[in-house]
Amino acid sequence: xxxxxxxxxxxxxxxxxxxxxxxxxxxxxxxxxxxxxxxxxxxxxxxxxxxxxxxxxxxxxxxxxxxxxxxxxxxxxxxxxxxxxxxxxxxxxxxxxxxxxxxxxxxxxxxxxxxxxxxxxxxxxxxxxxxxxxxxxxxxxxxxxxxxxxx
Amino acid sequence: xxxxxxxxxxxxxxxxxxxxxxxxxxxxxxxxxxxxxxxxxxxxxxxxxxxxxxxxxxxxxxxxxxxxxxxxxxxxxxxxxxxxxxxxxxxxxxxxxxxxxxxxxxxxxxxxxxxxxxxxxxxxxxxxxxxxxxxxxxxxxxxxxxxxxxxxxxxxxxxxxxxxxxxxxxxxxxxxxxxxxxxxxxxxxxxxxxxxxxxxxxxxxxxxxxxxxxxxxxxxxxxxxxxxxxxxxxxxxxxxxxxxxxxxxxxxxxxxxxxxxxxxxx
Numbered sequence: 001x002x003x004x005x006x007x008x009x010x011x012x013x014x015x016x017x018x019x020x021x022x023x024x025x026x027x028x029x030x031x032x033x034x035x036x037x038x039x040x041x042x043x044x045x046x047x048x049x050x051x052x053x054x055x056x057x058x059x060x061x062x063x064x065x066x067x068x069x070x071x072x073x074x075x076x077x078x079x080x081x082x083x084x085x086x087x088x089x090x091x092x093x094x095x096x097x098x099x100x101x102x103x104x105x106x107x108x109x110x111x112x113x114x115x116x117x118x119x120x121x122x123x124x125x126x127x128x129x130x131x132x133x134x135x136x137x138x139x140x141x142x143x144x145x146x147x148x149x150x151x
Numbered sequence: 152x153x154x155x156x157x158x159x160x161x162x163x164x165x166x167x168x169x170x171x172x173x174x175x176x177x178x179x180x181x182x183x184x185x186x187x188x189x190x191x192x193x194x195x196x197x198x199x200x201x202x203x204x205x206x207x208x209x210x211x212x213x214x215x216x217x218x219x220x221x222x223x224x225x226x227x228x229x230x231x232x233x234x235x236x237x238x239x240x241x242x243x244x245x246x247x248x249x250x251x252x253x254x255x256x257x258x259x260x261x262x263x264x265x266x267x268x269x270x271x272x273x274x275x276x277x278x279x280x281x282x283x284x285x286x287x288x289x290x291x292x293x294x295x296x297x298x299x300x301x302x303x304x305x306x307x308x309x310x311x312x313x314x315x316x317x318x319x320x321x322x323x324x325x326x327x328x329x330x331x332x333x334x335x336x337x338x339x340x341x342x343x344x345x346x347x348x349x350x351x352x353x354x355x356x357x358x359x360x361x362x363x364x365x366x367x368x369x370x371x372x373x374x375x376x377x378x379x380x381x382x383x384x385x386x387x388x389x390x391x392x393x394x395x396x397x398x399x400x401x402x403x404x405x406x407x408x409x410x411x412x413x414x415x416x417x
Contacts, residue, residue, distance in 0.1 A: 001158060018195065019155035021186075041183045042325075047249050054249045059186045061179070063158040064199060105249065126325050127247010 003066035007031070008075025016062050022048065025062035026072055033073040033100040037129075044128035047101040048072050054108040073100045079107055086145040092137025098130045106142060115146065153185065155192045160200045164283050164302060170196050171300050178302065180218065180258030183250065203257070203304065206230070215306040217257025221245060221269065224256060230308075234276070235413060237315035237333065241272040246325050261303045263294055263351050266327040270294060271346035272317050274354045275333035277309040291354050313337035314413040316406040319347070320398050322389060329390040330398040334406035336414065343374070343403055348384045348395055355382065366411030375404035 004013045007029055016025060023046045026034050037045030039058050046058040049071040073080060080103050084093075093099045102125065109116060109124040116124065121142055122135075130138070156175075161167035170176050175193030179185055203216030208229040215224070224230060225242040245251055245268060259269035260280065270290075278290040283302040290306075315335045319328040331346040341362045346352030357363070361374045384395035 017155075018158035019153070019192075040187060041250055041253075042246060044247055044249060053252050055252050056183075056249045059181075059183050059253065061155075061158065061182060061195070061197075064182075064197060105247075108248070123243060124248055126244070127249050 001063065003063060005065045005067065006069040008071055009069075018061075018063060020062040021058060022060040022062045022065055022070070023057040025065070026057060026070065031072040031074050035097060035100060037098070037101075042127075042129070043098070043101075044105060044125075045098055045101040047104040047128070049076075049104065049108060052108075052111070054105050073104055076104070076107060083107075083110075083142070083145045086148070087138060087141035089144070090137040090141040092133050092141050094130075094132035094137075098128060098132075102128045102130065102138060118143065153188050153190055153192055155195045157194045158197065159194055160197045162200060164201060164304065167196050167198060167201070168283050168302055170194055171302060178261075180261070181220070181254040183254055184258070184262060184264070198257075198302075210310070212310055213306075213308040215256050215308065217255060217261075217303050217305060219256045221251040221254045221256065221259065222248065224269075225251060233308075233310060234272070234315040234317075237272060237275075237317040241268045241317040241319075241331075241333070244268075244319070244321060244324055256306055257303045260290070260293075260306060261298070263298070265349045265351045266331075266347045267352065268317075268319060268328060268331050268346070271319075271331040271344050271352040272315070272333045273306065273308070274344040274346075274352050275315055275317075275335040275337070275342050276313075277311045277337060279307040279309075281305040281307060294351060294353075311337050314410055316409045316413070318402050318406050320402060327389065330395050330402060332399070332402040332406055334403065334410050336410060341374075343378055343406075345378065345382050345399060345403075347389075348382065349387045349389070350383070350385065353382070362407075366407050366414060368408075371404050371407035371411065374407060375400045378403050 002015050035045040037043035041056045041059040047054050048057045051069050087093055105128050177192045179195045179197050198218055203218040205216050206227050207214040221242050225239050230238045279287045280293040281304045283304050285301050317333050319331040321328050328347040333344040335342045341357040343355045344352050362370050379396050379400035382399050384392040386392045
């Protein structure tokens with residue numbers, strides 16, 4: 001079947017199988033920041049934005065993206081750039097495998113709630129698992145980034 | 152992993168219903184549970200184009216389309232006002248925001264999953280399921296039925312005045328619950344809904360009149376003990392039947408304490 005969508009702002013027309021998963025589709029189209037983690041909709045590594053909303057690409061049919069806009073970190077580098085520096089300063093990216101999904105969901109959080117409390121940050125990012133860091137580094141990085149924006 | 156031969160977005164409910172009469176067809180909602188299954192699906196029927204993704208609120212009821220996401224429910228001001236925040240409490244620990252942006256109200260209720268926070272809370276309210284062919288069915292009755300080839304179109308929640316408390320026990324935040332508990336007073340009726348037993352949620356009433364004179368420390372303890380005595384539990388990898396029975400007493404007593412506080416305006 002044929003689908004048409006916007007991938008990182010560019011119109012894409014592609015022929016897919018009905019059971020093609022969005023994760024495989026975006027990776028096949030060069031968006032290698034999107035990682036396959038648990039593959040059971042639990043870890044958040046495969047987060048992409050669909051019409052601006054964070055979703056798990058490992059569990060979404062590419063067919064459902066037909067007619068919609070999909071964004072991956074490749075298309076949001078400018079928006080992510082400042083924030084990612086603060087995460088790196090905390091050493092919170094460590095192995096880095098979870099980082100793209102984590103950054104994508106943080107972007108979604110800050111679009112929805114530009115000045116979140118620590119509890120709001122924890123709640124929004126609860127679906128992003130990291131086996132290295134213990135999460136405190138990410139929280140400090142986001143907090144420092146938010147504080148820097150207020151100066 | 153499942154394989155899908157054909158993917159269709161019907162333009163009418165009748166088209167979706169007809170497609171769904173084949174045993175090889177399956178309605179796909181959030182795809183989260185379906186994706187974890189095995190086997191071959193002939194036709195995946197996606198209700199995405201049928202405009203079932205809105206919550207309508209009137210003075211009498213909420214009408215919730217089958218494709219409304221759990222995140223929409225969680226963030227809906229009217230539903231949270233009506234349930235005094237129980238809606239958000241029930242949904243906020245279901246995996247993560249991304250997951251709740253995909254999981255749907257219809258899929259959660261249709262699946263009648265044992266672990267469902269969604270089913271547990273909606274059972275506490277005056278909820279009806281609108282089926283395409285089967286018409287309006289009280290959720291309490293629907294929850295007992297086996298799945299058939301009908302289509303869940305909407306949920307209707309009547310705004311019967313009431314108080315609601317939701318609590319659950321999880322071994323770890325975002326994991327599936329070990330026990331779910333929604334306690335409510337709707338009109339003059341007290342309701343205790345208990346799920347993740349691990350079987351699907353069921354609704355119990357105060358048949359013995361233990362709360363007839365209102366919620367006090369003693370009556371709450373008596374009703375919680377009554378629930379622990381009569382609600383069936385079983386064991387699975389998240390907890391033993393004995394542990395779940397213990398949790399029923401503890402969570403019910405806590406929830407009744409909170410409900411009592413609401414009734415007294417605290």
